[in-house]
Amino acid sequence: MNISDFIKEKRKQLNLTQPELAERAGVGLRFIRELEQGKQSVRLDKVNQVLALFGSEIGVIKKDSPTF
Amino acid sequence: MNISDFIKEKRKQLNLTQPELAERAGVGLRFIRELEQGKQSVRLDKVNQVLALFGSEIGVIKKDSPTF
């Protein structure tokens, strides 16, 4: 599970739209969209802002370890 | 263990200087420095470029989970 899919999935679980998630996370709508579409060159702090809503965050893992 | 410390530690283990790590990872020297100093607003893909040298990568974890 990659970050993009994780976020999309968690958002769905909470029945939030992209604008709602952006609002709550305090990031721009476009950021959420690009993030969910797998953009790699995103800022770490912004990603963590979003993940914080789900009780998770970015961390270092071994390659091929299951995330979360 | 946060990302900054993890990278600094791994680099030391391999007896690399910051310029050497930057060279190998294909990122700028300044990026390595800011990264090791805990800068949050770094690009995810660049971080992964560095972590790849250590056989690790960025992933989503639960808050307060031990990383790596």
Place this chain on the structure above:
DNA sequence: TATATTTGTACCTTAAAGGGTATAAATATG
């Protein structure tokens, strides 16, 4: 299937990340 909602794409602007280089500070080594 028609309509409403949600998501994705495109354009523009602004702020700042990333890079190079030079130099100062800190650390290691003899």
Place this chain on the structure above:
DNA sequence: CATATTTATACCCTTTAAGGTACAAATATA
């Protein structure tokens, strides 16, 4: 303690992430 090596800071420049808005495409709903 003196010197060499490594790391941190400061400067400038270029690139681009992020945000806003508008519109198109896709998906859900009636």
